[in-house]
Amino acid sequence: MLSEADWVAIGLTFKLATWVTGLLLVLGTPLAWWLARTQSWWKGPIAAVVAMPLVLPPTVLGFYLLMLMGPEGPVGQLMNSLGWQGLPFSFTGLVIASMIYSLPFVVQPLQNTFESLGRRPLEVAATLRAGPIDRFFSVVLPLSRRGYLTAAVLGFAHTIGEFGVVLMIGGNIPGTTQVIAVRIYDHVESLDYSQAYALSGFMVAFAFVVLVALYSFNRRHPSALSGFGRSK
Amino acid sequence: MTNPMSLELRLSHSVDDFHLNLDVKLPGQGVTAVFGHSGCGKTTLLRCVAGLEKANEAFIKVNDKVWQGAASFCHTHQRSLGFVFQEASLFSHLTVEANLMYAIKRAPRSTEPSLYRSILELLGLDALIKRMPDQLSGGERQRVAIARALLIQPDLLLMDEPLAALDFARKDEVLPYLERMKKELAIPMLYVTHSMDEVARLADHLIVMEQGKVLASGALTDVFSRLDLPLYQRDESGVVLTGEIESKDEQWHLAKVGMGGYHLWVQDLDYAIGQSVRLRVLARDVSLALSEQTDSSFLNVLSGVVDELHSAEHPSLILVRVKVAEGLIIARITQRSMRHLKLAVGSRVWLQIKSVALIQ
Numbered sequence: 001m002l003s004e005a006d007w008v009a010i011g012l013t014f015k016l017a018t019w020v021t022g023l024l025l026v027l028g029t030p031l032a033w034w035l036a037r038t039q040s041w042w043k044g045p046i047a048a049v050v051a052m053p054l055v056l057p058p059t060v061l062g063f064y065l066l067m068l069m070g071p072e073g074p075v076g077q078l079m080n081s082l083g084w085q086g087l088p089f090s091f092t093g094l095v096i097a098s099m100i101y102s103l104p105f106v107v108q109p110l111q112n113t114f115e116s117l118g119r120r121p122l123e124v125a126a127t128l129r130a131g132p133i134d135r136f137f138s139v140v141l142p143l144s145r146r147g148y149l150t151a152a153v154l155g156f157a158h159t160i161g162e163f164g165v166v167l168m169i170g171g172n173i174p175g176t177t178q179v180i181a182v183r184i185y186d187h188v189e190s191l192d193y194s195q196a197y198a199l200s201g202f203m204v205a206f207a208f209v210v211l212v213a214l215y216s217f218n219r220r221h222p223s224a225l226s227g228f229g230r231s232k
Numbered sequence: 233m234t235n236p237m238s239l240e241l242r243l244s245h246s247v248d249d250f251h252l253n254l255d256v257k258l259p260g261q262g263v264t265a266v267f268g269h270s271g272c273g274k275t276t277l278l279r280c281v282a283g284l285e286k287a288n289e290a291f292i293k294v295n296d297k298v299w300q301g302a303a304s305f306c307h308t309h310q311r312s313l314g315f316v317f318q319e320a321s322l323f324s325h326l327t328v329e330a331n332l333m334y335a336i337k338r339a340p341r342s343t344e345p346s347l348y349r350s351i352l353e354l355l356g357l358d359a360l361i362k363r364m365p366d367q368l369s370g371g372e373r374q375r376v377a378i379a380r381a382l383l384i385q386p387d388l389l390l391m392d393e394p395l396a397a398l399d400f401a402r403k404d405e406v407l408p409y410l411e412r413m414k415k416e417l418a419i420p421m422l423y424v425t426h427s428m429d430e431v432a433r434l435a436d437h438l439i440v441m442e443q444g445k446v447l448a449s450g451a452l453t454d455v456f457s458r459l460d461l462p463l464y465q466r467d468e469s470g471v472v473l474t475g476e477i478e479s480k481d482e483q484w485h486l487a488k489v490g491m492g493g494y495h496l497w498v499q500d501l502d503y504a505i506g507q508s509v510r511l512r513v514l515a516r517d518v519s520l521a522l523s524e525q526t527d528s529s530f531l532n533v534l535s536g537v538v539d540e541l542h543s544a545e546h547p548s549l550i551l552v553r554v555k556v557a558e559g560l561i562i563a564r565i566t567q568r569s570m571r572h573l574k575l576a577v578g579s580r581v582w583l584q585i586k587s588v589a590l591i592q
Contacts (some may be wrong), residue, residue: 120321123317124317125309126283126308127309127381128285128309128335129309129384130309132332143323143324220534
């Protein structure tokens with residue numbers, strides 16, 4: 001049913017989502033940690049900026065990114081002066097744009113899980129002579145595994161479904177920037193409904209399987225924190 | 233080790249409108265209880281010692297190491313301490329054994345298998361080590377937390393009301409373990425509590441705190457025989473006495489405890505002659521008479537001289553401290569009885585003691 005070009009788009013989409021999710025989990029962790037712990041005045045504005053992609057139309061995001069990364073934009077000029085390839089219509093550009101687009105879907109679950117962790121597990125670890133980095137890997141990470149799973153699934157799924165930003169910044173180059181959503185649009189544009197059905201059905205099935213897996217995991221592991229009393 | 237171990241605490245710390253201010257030197261051995269009502273700053277004091285809170289101004293010295301000075305601050309993970317929190321603090325993602333291994337891996341010295349075994353045995357954990365924390369009772373969790381704090385091999389063990397979150401039965405389950413720990417381990421402890429019973433059973437040294445200040449600091453028996461502290465404004469207050477089993481009355485299953493110039497009879501619970509014991513005589517269980525009554529059921533009758541009088545928590549009551557040989561015993565009687573007997577400092581009285589609690 002699915003053509004070879006469809007499979008190329010599927011492969012590209014998953015490759016993009018894997019990169020974006022991986023990078024966001026790493027880079028989103030310190031940001032989410034800071035948001036969960038800070039008393040700073042900056043918490044509100046920064047949290048708002050992180051949440052912005054939830055509200056803005058993807059085309060707005062894509063437009064600004066295009067202006068920023070295009071040959072006339074500051075990032076584009078910097079890249080040019082370093083002799084690097086331009087970001088628009090490249091896979092790297094797509095990764096960067098998708099990271100911004102999916103940022104809240106990764107940062108917010110992480111922030112929630114860090115907030116619900118409380119101070120106590122970290123204090124306990126400190127009294128057991130664990131330094132800050134040791135505390136993160138031996139206590140925070142394992143106790144936050146559910147939050148990480150949620151963040152990864154949401155970030156991945158959301159990246160797979162993106163369309164507007166890709167169209168603005170990536171265009172429609174098979175094998176480089178043509179992701180599933182864009183390819184479905186192509187099929188519809190060319191009135192190739194059977195191909196559009198097939199690819200859309202694939203997406204529906206994928207989304208359903210992922211969400212069922214996530215919810216059943218969350219039911220089996222209700223809370224990684226049940227052993228901790230709340231500190232007063 | 234040439235220097236005797238010691239603990240020096242000078243702290244000045246303000247949180248909102250609460251001020252903690254103290255300057256004490258504590259012995260570097262045995263159990264020092266920090267006693268006070270909730271809100272007196274005892275937990276904040278412990279957290280400052282641990283470095284979990286940074287006191288505004290402090291000098292904290294444990295043995296010969298300065299944990300916090302004018303310009304130095306050692307982070308919690310750099311201090312050689314163990315900490316037992318009030319509520320369950322086990323890592324819920326790790327088994328009991330893995331919780332203990334967490335400490336063993338990070339201890340500054342390698343853990344001898346014999347030490348590990350003796351701590352498991354001391355706290356009765358052998359049957360629990362494969363379990364997850366959510367499969368343990370509150371008392372069991374606290375025992376694991378104590379074992380974990382011991383396995384880090386600290387210079388000082390800090391305990392923040394370790395029994396307060398447990399119900400009465402669970403407290404009784406854990407207390408004997410703490411008593412064994414005190415007896416068998418040489419590690420100094422700072423033990424925060426608002427329970428007179430725990431203080432009487434565990435402490436060697438006592439700090440009494442109120443509103444961020446230290447009211448008294450000294451050997452347990454000395455502080456407990458002071459009338460001017462809020463210690464005696466409670467029903468369960470009484471002196472703590474230490475003595476030695478001198479002889480036994482096999483016929484009546486009693487043991488005679490000698491203590492500085494006088495003795496008390498207690499139930500014989502298979503004591504060895506020469507064994508040292510700690511007794512507690514509640515002030516409400518002591519009555520006074522002007523002559524020796526031979527036709528009463530009191531087993532312990534002592535003679536002494538009134539040494540100090542002090543008002544009690546209720547206007548109908550008064551506290552009377554009586555010097556018996558070299559010791560002090562406190563009685564709580566009514567103001568009316570005092571008038572009736574015309575008691576004053578220097579009066580000779582007979583103490584009739586209704587019950588003596590053996591606490592160690």
